[in-house]
Amino acid sequence: MKSRTIERGALTSGDLLSVTAGGRNYGLAELTTNAMYEQSVSNGFQPMLDEINSSLELMKLGEAANRDRIYAAYAHDIELLNEYRSGFEKMVKAAVKYSILPGNTYGRSDQEWGFISGSMPVLAREAFFDFRAEVAALPARELLQHLKGQAEAAVPKLFALVSFWLDALVAREFVGLLMVASDDAARYHYFRPFRTETVLEDNYKPPKAIEVDETLPFGQRTLYQRSLGKLTRIDHDIERHDHDIVGMRVHTVEQYPDRMPPRVVGFLEQVPPIILRHLRIVSGVIVREQILKRTVATEVTDTRHTSTWRDSPAIVIGDIYVPVGWSDKDMGNAAFFSGQLACPPPPTRLVKFITWPRRHPVLATIACTTLAVLSGATWRFFG
Numbered sequence: 001m002k003s004r005t006i007e008r009g010a011l012t013s014g015d016l017l018s019v020t021a022g023g024r025n026y027g028l029a030e031l032t033t034n035a036m037y038e039q040s041v042s043n044g045f046q047p048m049l050d051e052i053n054s055s056l057e058l059m060k061l062g063e064a065a066n067r068d069r070i071y072a073a074y075a076h077d078i079e080l081l082n083e084y085r086s087g088f089e090k091m092v093k094a095a096v097k098y099s100i101l102p103g104n105t106y107g108r109s110d111q112e113w114g115f116i117s118g119s120m121p122v123l124a125r126e127a128f129f130d131f132r133a134e135v136a137a138l139p140a141r142e143l144l145q146h147l148k149g150q151a152e153a154a155v156p157k158l159f160a161l162v163s164f165w166l167d168a169l170v171a172r173e174f175v176g177l178l179m180v181a182s183d184d185a186a187r188y189h190y191f192r193p194f195r196t197e198t199v200l201e202d203n204y205k206p207p208k209a210i211e212v213d214e215t216l217p218f219g220q221r222t223l224y225q226r227s228l229g230k231l232t233r234i235d236h237d238i239e240r241h242d243h244d245i246v247g248m249r250v251h252t253v254e255q256y257p258d259r260m261p262p263r264v265v266g267f268l269e270q271v272p273p274i275i276l277r278h279l280r281i282v283s284g285v286i287v288r289e290q291i292l293k294r295t296v297a298t299e300v301t302d303t304r305h306t307s308t309w310r311d312s313p314a315i316v317i318g319d320i321y322v323p324v325g326w327s328d329k330d331m332g333n334a335a336f337f338s339g340q341l342a343c344p345p346p347p348t349r350l351v352k353f354i355t356w357p358r359r360h361p362v363l364a365t366i367a368c369t370t371l372a373v374l375s376g377a378t379w380r381f382f383g
Contacts (some may be wrong), residue, residue: 044319094270095323157224190325245284259334
């Protein structure tokens with residue numbers, strides 16, 4: 001088995017996932033931060049750009065609008081742009097948090113999230129409008145023209161910042177990519193961070209008498225010593241799952257017909273509606289899977305290739321970015337997300353009553369036994 005190092009940061013040109021996707025380049029050594037920022041925004045974001053542009057109140061105002069209407073429209077548009085910006089942040093943070101594997105430390109996901117969240121790149125904050133006092137002092141018609149020009153430029157600026165941030169998350173191994181090879185075939189990858197703890201030294205020892213002072217009152221003469229605590233090494237690890245799929249299908253979250261792993265349902269419940277409606281689920285059949293495991297601190301790599309044939313969906317935003325993915329190996333306790341059309345309606349009282357024994361077999365057995373005993377006693381009493 002050939003072993004190689006996965007570079008931390010921008011992926012190297014020899015990496016499987018050094019690709020051009022959505023008009024943007026990834027994994028090339030010559031990609032500086034300026035070059036990354038200046039790349040064109042993926043066409044997959046165009047529906048979101050159109051949605052925001054059509055919702056900007058400033059662009060709907062006529063030349064005769066007074067200052068009160070201008071100020072109200074400005075406040076609406078600033079709030080709208082910040083809502084989308086915040087929505088992207090919440091989506092990515094939820095994706096990373098719900099992707100954490102339990103490792104050998106079940107119940108420690110929150111601790112690992114605390115470590116991971118502190119190292120995630122931050123979405124830059126830039127003013128969308130130049131609205132200084134000198135600008136506010138302009139006549140109403142000139143003020144409106146100025147703010148309309150600012151609003152028109154604000155939406156592309158927002159998506160340039162978001163795309164740059166998502167690229168940084170790709171490079172730092174938080175978000176994956178989708179590369180569409182044809183109408184039927186694609187490759188994507190996603191990440192699963194996890195935490196392992198190894199006890200290097202266990203200092204627990206039973207209490208031991210180490211000193212006796214006969215001059216002290218009874219109950220205080222003997223000094224006991226007990227050793228407690230452990231020396232533990234904590235490794236912050238990561239898995240990268242690369243999936244090649246055929247039979248590719250694309251659904252909205254609402255139209256996706258199948259159940260999902262609980263962690264994916266939990267992720268979708270945290271995504272704001274303004275972002276959720278733009279997510280797509282790309283699914284197909286895995287024909288090749290590669291899992292790369294690495295301990296972040298020591299760069300230890302374990303590479304495994306598997307030829308396989310099983311279902312493999314991923315959630316995609318902007319046609320290229322993959323915040324969450326899964327395969328049928330993750331489908332234990334699978335469930336529907338409440339926003340799916342395929343999600344069954346909540347059961348009626350009659351259905352709940354009829355299916356109660358199946359859902360609670362132990363309690364049903366106890367109840368039936370109790371009823372049988374009581375009915376037998378009643379029969380004997382009146383018989």
